[in-house]
Amino acid sequence: MAGGERGVFRSGDGEDWTASANQATADVVTVPGTWLLCSGEHDIEVVRQDAPSGD
Helix, strand or coil, X not given: CEEECCEEEECXXXXXXXXXXXXXXXXXXXXXXXXXXXXXXXXXXXXXXXXXXXX
């Protein structure tokens, strides 16, 4: 998944992207008290569970 000014998109292969949410919504979103929502740029590394370790 990826989100930005044009909305939220999803991809199964990282190449073909499909819109998966509207750009704006009036719905109320609630999250658990232990979650932190923050805006701005993020550096996220996705690692497969079965990926070999860097040892």
